[in-house]
Amino acid sequence: MxxxxxxxxxxxxxxxxxxxxxxxxxxxxxxxxxxxxxxxxxxxxxxxxxxxxxxxxxxxxxxxxxxxxxxxxxxxxxxxxxxxxxxxxxxxxxxxIAMIFQDPLSAMHPFYPVGVQIAEAYRVHHDVSKKAAAAVAVDMLGRVGIPDPKRRYAAYPHEFSGGMRQRAMIAMALVCExxxxxxxxxxxxxxxxxxxxxxxxxxxxxxxxxxxxxxxxxxxxxxxxxxxxxxxxxxxxxxxxxxxxxxxxxxxxxxxxxxxxxxxSLAGTSGRLTxxxxxxPSLLALPEGCLFADRCPKAHLVPDGACADRRPVPAGPEGHPSRCHLNAQEPAQEVAR
The missing domain is CATH 3.40.50.300 (P-loop containing nucleotide triphosphate hydrolases)
Known part of the structure; x- marks a missing residue:
């Protein structure tokens, strides 16, 4: 696209x-x-x-x-x-604005058929009859690749597999375009x-x-x-x-x-991750300096202990900012990766 x-x-x-x-x-x-x-x-x-x-x-x-x-x-x-x-x-x-939630089983109501829930989502924003909304829901189920959408319209969330539930959640999110x-x-x-x-x-x-x-x-x-x-x-x-x-x-x-x-990585040879x-950091008490300083292998390369004392601001090439003191230094001081 x-x-x-x-x-x-x-x-x-x-x-x-x-x-x-x-x-x-x-x-x-x-x-x-x-x-x-x-x-x-x-x-x-x-x-x-x-x-x-x-x-x-x-x-x-x-x-x-x-x-x-x-x-x-x-x-x-x-x-x-x-x-x-x-x-x-x-x-x-x-x-x-629509959202596909992480767990479609908990995001859908267990007591109502999947198609009815999609049709209801459509009717909230469109003044149409239940029959017209049902037709839109069936069409949307078909568009997301659910087989036999007319029959599946009346199925409940627990009757769908995990992949089909995710497709149904996508249908519900996209039904109003x-x-x-x-x-x-x-x-x-x-x-x-x-x-x-x-x-x-x-x-x-x-x-x-x-x-x-x-x-x-x-x-x-x-x-x-x-x-x-x-x-x-x-x-x-x-x-x-x-x-x-x-x-x-x-x-x-x-x-x-x-x-x-x-x-x-499939190209890796050691079989061990890094x-x-x-x-x-605790979100209850954020540090004054860089939030990553305590875990950063390069913090010692920044002079004057700035990582611990001062929060970095975004810096770097246009379109590629990063919040790191190293990237705010002169290019000659940039550390090889």
Whole structure:
């Protein structure tokens, strides 16, 4: 799918999300910036707890009427979604922004047939009869590759296999032809064969509908296959952004380098992976300096202990910023990878 180089569909600026707890305030997302153009697929990657899913929940408006505090700007085609109330957000959710949840079995209601739930999602945003909505739902089930869609329309979620449930969830998300689709770990629980089928399906439907996609995942292999650009999150921050080619060919942040080094490779000879030592920072008490400093093998190369004392700002080539003190130094001081 060709990417539209015009005005961005989605423009996120300084997004911050925090949650009050008995132990203190959890700072789940800390200054997220992201731009998404029409027809583009952007992957958000990082370890568990890095803020990927919370970011997607904020985009969907699922944190409204909760204890969460959300600040910053989420501009969808120029409209800021952050200050909207829950009632004001409903026309957007499902119609203009839709989400494929990680576990379709828990995301679907167990007491209603799958087709009825898809038809209901369509009727929320379209003034049509139940019969007309049912016809749309059957057609959508067929488009996502579910065999005998008329019969499957009346089946319940537990009667579907894992791959078919994921296809049905994709049908529900796309039935209103949203401009933006958020896919949160859509293939995690699937075997590799079904995973490939689901990814191919998403690519085909995106080419057909022109929908922009945010893919939330921990799987860099999936990102390399389907995404145009990548956002790497760590400790609630975006630590690196780049095109897929630039990120895999020239990773600039030590955390990104660690993620890539920990990937299994068919070309590897030792059979051993290279893990990132240590643990992510506590989101209850973020350090003053670089969030990755305690785990970074290159922190000692930055003079004056800046990694521990000062939070780095994004720096680097245009289109490939990374939040690392090393990348803010002169090219002659850049460390070989």
């Amino acid at each position: 060709a990417v539209n180089e015009g005005a961005p569909l989605l423009d996120i600026r300084d997004l911050r999300v925090s949650f009050p707890t008995d132990d203190g305030v959890v700072h789940a997302v800390n200054g997220m910036d992201l731009t998404l153009r029409r027809g583009e697929t952007v992957g958000i990657v990082g370890e568990s707890g890095s803020g990927k899913t919370v970011t997607s929940q904020a985009l969907m408006g699922l944190l409204k009427d909760t204890s969460a505090t959300v600040t910053g700007r989420i501009l969808l085609d120029g409209q800021d979604l952050v200050p909207l109330t829950e009632a004001q957000m409903r026309p957007y959710r499902g119609k203009r 949203p401009e933006l689709l958020i896919a949160d770990e859509p293939t995690t629980a699937l075997d590799v064969t079904v995973q490939a089928q689901i990814l191919d399906l998403l690519n085909e439907l995106q080419a057909e509908t022109g929908t922009s996609v945010i893919l939330v995942t921990h799987d860099l292999g999936v990102v390399a296959e389907v995404c145009h650009r990548v956002v790497v999150m760590y400790g609630g921050e975006c630590v690196e952004q780049a095109t897929v080619a630039d990120l895999f060919g020239d990773p600039r942040h030590p955390y990104t380098q660690g993620l890539l080094a920990s990937m299994p 893990p990132i030592p240590g643990f992510p």
